[in-house]
Amino acid sequence: MVNDACMIELRDVTKHYGKIRAVNNLSLSIRRGEVFGLLGPNGAGKTTTIKLLTTLSRPDAGVCRIAGMDVHQNSLEIRKIIGVVPQENNLDKELTAHENLLIYGMLHHVQNRNEKISETLKMVGLWDRKNTVVSGFSGGMQRRLLIARALLPAPSVLFLDEPSIGLDPQIRRQMWDVIRKTGIDGRTVIITTHYIEEAEALCDRVCILAKGKLIALDTPEQLKRSVGDHIVEYVDTQGRLVQHICKSREEAHDIARQENSSVTIRKSNLEDVFIKLTGGRIE
Amino acid sequence: MKKIGIWDAETGGFGWYPVFLREMLLFRRKLLKLGYLFSAMVVPIIYLIAFGFGLGKSVQIKGVGYLGFLIPGLVAMSSMNNSYTWVSSALNLNRLYFKTFQVLVQSPVTASSIMIGEVMAGMVKGLFASSLIILVGFAVSPDFTIHPLFMTALLLNCFMFASLGVITGMLTKSHEDTATYTNFFIMPMAFFSGTFFPVDKTPPVIKAIIFMMPLTHTNILIRKSLLDHQAMISLAMMAAYAALFFIYGWYLIKKYNE
Structure with a gap:
């Protein structure tokens, strides 16, 4: 039917x-x-x-x-x-x-x-x-x-x-x-x-x-919510981009405080969802 | 209710018209370019000058001056080339590169409507090129005449080769393949099926092969003024080829699958 x-x-x-x-x-x-x-x-x-x-x-x-x-x-x-x-x-x-x-x-x-x-x-x-x-x-x-x-x-x-x-x-x-x-x-x-x-x-x-x-x-x-609302991004000492997916803004700020280098906090997007689920990138 | 797809009942059988109209609008734009008229005429005119004026005065075939023999053959050849080539290359390019063929097969028109529209457009292009040769024929040869069998042969020839053009356009996997079909099938047929010389004196084996070529029967019929036994055989052969090519072309469109 x-x-x-x-x-x-x-x-x-x-x-x-x-x-x-x-x-x-x-x-x-x-x-x-x-x-x-x-x-x-x-x-x-x-x-x-x-x-x-x-x-x-x-x-x-x-x-x-x-x-x-x-x-x-x-x-x-x-x-x-x-x-x-x-x-x-x-x-x-x-x-x-x-x-x-x-x-x-x-x-x-x-x-x-x-x-x-x-x-x-x-x-x-x-x-x-x-x-x-x-x-x-x-x-x-x-x-x-x-x-x-x-x-x-x-x-x-x-x-x-x-x-x-x-x-x-x-x-x-x-x-x-x-x-x-x-x-x-x-x-x-x-x-x-x-x-x-x-x-x-x-x-x-x-x-x-x-x-x-x-x-x-x-x-x-x-x-986006299923993988985490916020992303913390920074470049490590070896020049690699490191990303942490966080469930809340507070968690993101906690991680950012622990890092000495310059850190970006942004809202997650569907690219992050794709990366998390497949390990690859869309674009 | 499921439709079988032969008759486009919703359009009263006129589902082919937009397919045809599209080709005609594109053709009109091409006609406005001088290069098209030149390219449609240049090959037959070269043959006319090279063979016709070269041999015209010294050769007679079956009591007719060579020009009177040659011009109907050139009309047959030109109608074949234009009906076939325009349809096969347009369909091939539209399907593989421009993807405009996909617009047709994603529309609610039957495969038979697409087939009829494409074939009729090919016929118009073949008839247009032939009419230019006919005009030249009247100008240069007093032996050249047009009669009902001439027109029958011409129309059937355009239909037959436009249908064959659909088959090639649907089967080829690249535009280069279209040229291969032309070089190995269309070009030899233009020369060996009675366009430039009568085929009745060729060896029996060659004659049998020539007899299987569709253009041979166009060349026989287009030069006949009476429907004698030989003309009837050629008419039947042309009708059979036309039906075969049309049905197979329709089948290929109907079964189109990317």
Whole structure:
């Protein structure tokens, strides 16, 4: 039976590329209306998971479901309710912004197309550039157009694969505002990222992946709390960075007092969670 | 209800139109560049000058001047090259490098709609290049005429090779592989299937191989004015190849899996 609150479900999903196990027995469920983050380093299986859920790849084992439907047995129905912003910019760069959206709108059977295209372009701030060929756009503008394209058919589920990769910090924050707006109207949003701040800023819950496996899944706050709220950092006499994870601010200050060298106390982040759970780094 | 995927009922069978329109919008941009027109015409014009004007006055084939024989062959060759190459390289690049093919397969359109849209776009490009050669043909040869079998052969040839282009575009693992298929399959076919000389006097073994080449039947049919026995065989062979290539191309799109 389908749980109304569950929009996306992966059960025991495995996917190989040759001998590499890109996704390893992954099970998770994502609630309707949730902004859900898949966080992990390159090769963690984030993009493969997105490909499995967006009908581009078939799993070797396990089941992927969206809105209660098996993704690969109902691929046409699934494609009607999803929007995808891929990691690679796959806009038609020799076409204008309007032409890109027109073709996409036709492919997705969007009614009142011209009206919807205007609204969407205005939402991402590209209305005045609608007749500009995309190759003349900056990287940030092209990313915004990718999001506009995915939103045009008003999908119930939006997949954003590394939405701000390669963008400078200022443009990245503009992108976050656009993504926040898309999440407000109750659609389910799945974001893959290896930017810690992005996951913390946007996601209701975060799933940490490493080598295709689920390492942890919870709200960003809860994940950080599980490893310790504060981090004490200093460089030891041999030039190595030493970190202590502390459960409280008082504990952090106690450790800092015992050290002679210059010490930094900061709040923990998801990178610390990842390091604690896997021993590696995300970025 | 689960859809089988042959008929795109939701779009009234017009699911192919946005796929086709996208290719046409991109084609329109290319047409505005002078280089495209030049590249579409340069090879057949070189052959026309080298063979046609070189041999034209001294050679007659089946009572027709050599130019009258050569021009339909060049139309067949040019329609093959343009239908095939544009589809195969565009699909290959769109799938492996630009990733725009993924936009199509992630859309709620059937594999048959994608196949039809891509093939029709390939046909338009093949017909466009052929029409340039036809215009040159009318200008340089009084023996050159167009009749219903010529048009049938031309349309079927564009359809057949655009479908083959989809197959190559879907199967190749890099853009360099596309050139390999062209060099080992398309290029020899252009020369040995009756474009430049009649194939009936070739040795039986060679003739059997030539008879298996799809372009051979285009070259036979495009030069016929009456639907005789030989024309019917060629028409049947072309229809069979066209159906085979189309179905296999559709199957490859339907089974697409990254």
